[in-house]
Amino acid sequence: MRLFHNAKASASGLALVALVSVSAGFLEATPAYAKPPAKAQPAVLTASAIAVADKYSADAAEQILKEGGNAVDAAVAIAFTLAVTYPEAGNIGGGGFMTLYVDGKPYFLDYRERAPLAATKNMYLDDKGEVIKGMSLFGYRAVGVPGTVDGMWQAQRRFGKLKWKQVLAPAIHYARDGFEVSQQLQDRRDEAAKDFAGKTNFDTYFGNLKQGVNFKQADLAAVLTRISDQGAKDFYRGKTADLIAASMRGHGLMTKADLQQYKAVWRQPIQADWNGYRVYTAPPPSSGGIGLVQLLKMKADIAPDFKDVTLNSPQYVHLIAEIEKRVFADRAQYLGDPDFYKVPIAQLTDDAYIAKRAGEVNPNAPSDTKSIQAGLGTSMPEKAETTHFSVIDKWGNAVSNTYTINGYFGSGVVADRTGIVLNDEMDDFSAKPGVANMFGVVGSDANSIEPKKRPLSSMSPTILTKDGKVSLVIGTPGGSRIFTSIFQVINNIYDFNMPLQEAVGAMRFHHQLLPPNTIFWEPYKPIEGELAKQIEAKGYMLKGQDFSGDIQAIKVNGDTPEAAADPRGRGVTRVIQ
């Protein structure tokens, strides 16, 4: 199965932030084994809280917080645990983004995969220049250079309180001693296995994964133990690097040089003032943060059009689709890796620009798709499965983390003798301008393939603060549905005053400019009956998709956190005293 085959507006001042990249190589890193004892800090919240994708990672986080760890320690423990117990999306063979709020300051860590050195712009095209179906999705050539281990190493080394070995311990336990497989995991395995059959070694590692049975991963336990002993350098230059490179030889592009040169990057998060809150979210190479800010602000700009419009009514769906049309037109044109392409972040998030776009929304009927162009004018040069978790600790530090191997079980390739599932993130590049990827989104040269470049993402780990204190920690998987889903849940919470769990569980829908005037609905709460008829009568086509997102959110009420896991997934929340 691929995930998406068919199946008040306050006057808001936006803080424009120059994109500053700071390389943070693990090679210079002092091992994080010996941290100076942290100064005792007073707690500012009544408890810590987590919203995570499964119960094993919840147990891991609870253990780490009870051992005195902070939100970053817990996040790193969750990430490694999910690589074991949520292998369809949790990973060390992929990459992601972490938005942090630590000691009252925002940070953003980009540990997205990069294209291998041997990658070329037309690597997925045939002699006639057509995209070769499936090549960027399944098998060895779909794999980007993984960033998760360096990302976790950088985050824990910079902000963690506990020893590195301590945060790795739960993951090693689950890999060595096993965990009980859920029905959802088995179903996802069975679906993915159909795509990989005959193309990869997926079944060698995951053929025995069955609901109710204890699943052990000895090779992965050995890898995690080496990473625990040696830090990230085992993965990028040590025995694990050798094993990954050996697996790829003769099949894929990634080499040991790719691993050696990989670096996670600290960047400035996108920051915006909205509705009395400050929004911190993902900058490029994600499109999601810019998309989310545009959505929130455009909706605020046309608040009068939303007056008396009820949540998820046909008119609500129409107005949101109108806004989304414009956001996705910009996404396709201007977004890519900022280290390779000058993304016009300031212009795209400028209040006057967004207000102009909002002014073009037609409240009565769908705007003609062809008339919706990227909004900055033609002067811009053309060249130039996932899981989320949210954590807050009692000291008020928060981590919002989304990471991915793209489709469930990534490329289906498991690096031999490691148990590491390798990603298919190369599909997030634009293989050919105008040709859609797995999520149906198109791109331009801004997102063309180049060695060491990061493919454009939609992942949007987000934190909202008020008066310098964390108010909301939120994110989800879902490819191009990620930031439209987060947007809807934020509307539910702040515009419709819904309780958190209800806001997360409410119906969601999606529109992304292409296919024209198409509203995607989700299996969890389908659009059907009278509602469907009325939306169609407005000029839209309805289309089912087979995935609904998996929001993990924490909201702070006064000094007390509450957490909500999406009822669509197998997520778990805990509030930990």
Ligand code: DON
């Ligand atoms: O980076 C991205 O936007 C995608 N690779 C995320 C994939 C995803 O969310 C799959 N989950 N359902």
